[in-house]
Structure formats: structure tokens, C-alpha cells
Amino acid sequence: MRSRLAARSARLVLAAAAVTALAATTTACNPEDITNAGSSAAPAAASAGTGGNNGSSGDSPSTTGGSGSKVSGSGGSGNSGSATGGSTEQVSASDSGEKSGYGQSCGTNDLDLTVTWEAQPISHYLVTAKAKSGITCYLDVNTPSVSFGSGADGVASPVGQGGEDPIKLSGSAVAYAGINPKTTDGEGGTEFDFVIVSTTEEDPNPAELELPDMATVDKPIVTNWSTKRNEAVPYNV
Numbered sequence: 001m002r003s004r005l006a007a008r009s010a011r012l013v014l015a016a017a018a019v020t021a022l023a024a025t026t027t028a029c030n031p032e033d034i035t036n037a038g039s040s041a042a043p044a045a046a047s048a049g050t051g052g053n054n055g056s057s058g059d060s061p062s063t064t065g066g067s068g069s070k071v072s073g074s075g076g077s078g079n080s081g082s083a084t085g086g087s088t089e090q091v092s093a094s095d096s097g098e099k100s101g102y103g104q105s106c107g108t109n110d111l112d113l114t115v116t117w118e119a120q121p122i123s124h125y126l127v128t129a130k131a132k133s134g135i136t137c138y139l140d141v142n143t144p145s146v147s148f149g150s151g152a153d154g155v156a157s158p159v160g161q162g163g164e165d166p167i168k169l170s171g172s173a174v175a176y177a178g179i180n181p182k183t184t185d186g187e188g189g190t191e192f193d194f195v196i197v198s199t200t201e202e203d204p205n206p207a208e209l210e211l212p213d214m215a216t217v218d219k220p221i222v223t224n225w226s227t228k229r230n231e232a233v234p235y236n237v
Contacts (some may be wrong), residue, residue, distance in 0.1 A: 051056040106137035106169060108198045110204040115195060117212045118178075124234050125179040125211065127197055129169065129225070136170035142224045144177050148192040148217040154183075156220040162231025163224025176232035181215040183234045183236040189218035 042065065104110075111129045118126045131137055142165045148154035156179055167175045182189050191214050198206035223234050 078237065093145045104137050105140045106131070106199050107205060108203045108207050110135050110137050111169070111199070111207075113197055113207050115179075115197075115210060115211060118233075121233060122180070122235070125195065125215070126180065126229070126232060127177045127179065127209070129175045129177070130167035131171070131173070136168070139167040139175055139199065139225050140165075141200045142166075144222060144225060145198045145203070145206070146177075146179055146220070146222040147196045148181065148194075148215070148220060149190070149196075153221070154190070154192070154217055154220040159223060159234060159236075160220045161223040161233070161235065162226035162228065164227060167225055167227060173227070175227055176229050177225050178223040178232035179220060179232040179237065180222075180234040181217045181220045183221055184218045189216040191215065192217050 031131050106129075110132055112132055114128045116126050116128070118124055127146075129139070129144075142163045143158040143160075146156035148156075161178075167173075169175060179195065181192075181195075192211070193214050194208050194210050195215070196206050196208050221236060223232050227234050
């Protein structure tokens with residue numbers, strides 16, 4: 001009886017060992033474990049991917065830095081800044097109405113010039129000069145440079161009549177100069193419909209003024225600038 005019980009116990013022990021071994025094998029090969037292992041591998045890969053993104057985001061700062069450079073380049077459009085600065089200067093120059101400061105010499109382009117025909121006391125052309133709005137300047141050269149056309153024979157000779165030196169032009173102040181286009185007798189002369197006037201012979205911006213009528217020109221003369229209209233009558237002396 002004991003030997004049977006011993007044999008049965010031995011069989012039970014062997015069976016239990018077999019079951020345990022089988023259970024261990026099953027556990028090792030459990031598909032859920034494989035799935036779980038795969039799942040945990042996936043997050044690890046994702047994590048690595050994220051690390052890759054971080055790495056690429058590590059590139060991003062340099063790209064952003066590049067953009068930052070561009071932005072600072074365009075905002076540091078220090079060129080734009082300097083251009084704006086230039087504009088500011090121009091605006092202030094324009095606001096002050098002066099080219100280079102108060103009390104400058106008058107250039108032709110500082111003046112509004114007009115020419116009219118005067119019949120009395122003798123026939124002549126009267127040039128009126130007035131400073132442009134906001135400008136104050138001085139006629140330092142007493143006699144204007146006047147010519148008809150570009151030829152030497154069309155240049156008006158100064159007769160030294162009238163004049164003050166210098167004449168200040170600002171606001172409503174005006175200066176006058178008289179021109180006699182023909183001082184010779186007879187029918188000779190060349191016809192012109194405009195006259196060239198400048199404050200000096202060297203002025204780079206002479207004014208071309210249309211005459212009120214066609215002028216016959218032969219040995220023209222011009223007076224000095226004067227603030228008195230009656231002193232700007234060009235008598236041939």
C-alpha cells in the first residue's frame with residue numbers, strides 16, 4: 001500500500017513539475033508579452049524620434065537664427081534707417097525753406113522771376129525777382145546775367161544804373177532789373193521769344209523766361225538790381 005502511494009506521489013510530483021515547466025514556457029512565449037514588448041518598443045522608438053525632432057529642432061534654432069539674421073538685416077535695414085534719416089533731413093530743409101542756411105546768397109533757383117513789357121518812360125522789359133516761399137537770401141552780385149540765345153552777341157551789357165548792394169529778398173520784398181533788347185538804330189537785329197536770366201554768370205541753374213512778345217535784339221543792355229522800379233529803366237548811355 002505504501003509503495004502504491006509512493007508511486008502515485010511520484011507521478012503527481014512529476015505531473016506538477018511538467019505543469020510548472022509548461023506554464024513557464026507559456027509565460028515566456030505569451031503573445032501578450034510580445035505585444036507588450038512591441039508596444040514598449042514603439043514608445044522607445046517614438047521617444048528616439050522625438051529626440052530626432054529635438055535634434056532637428058536643434059537645427060531649427062539655427063534656421064530661426066538665420067531668419068533672425070534676415071530680420072535684423074531688414075530691420076537693421078540700417079540702410080532703411082539711414083534713408084529715413086535722409087528723408088528727415090530733407091523734410092527739415094524743406095520746412096525751413098532754406099537750402100543751406102539763413103542769409104545765403106541768392107541762386108537763380110531761389111527766386112521767382114517774371115518779365116513784363118513796359119512802355120514808359122521808354123520801351124523795355126522789366127524783370128521782377130522775389131524769393132521763393134520760406135527763403136531768405138541776398139543778391140550779392142548787383143547786376144544780373146542776361147542773354148538772348150546762346151551767342152555772344154545776345155549777351156546784355158551792364159549799364160550800371162540804379163542798384164543797391166546787397167539786396168535782401170524775403171517774403172514780399174522784390175528787386176527789379178530793366179532790359180533794353182535793342183540799342184541800335186535801323187531795322188537790324190535778331191528776333192527772340194525768350195530771355196535767359198541768372199543771378200551770376202556762373203550760376204548752374206539759369207532761368208529761361210518767355211517774353212510777352214517777340215523781341216528784336218541788337219546790342220542789348222541791362223540795369224543793376226534795384227528795389228526801386230523807376231531805377232530799373234535801361235537808358236542807353
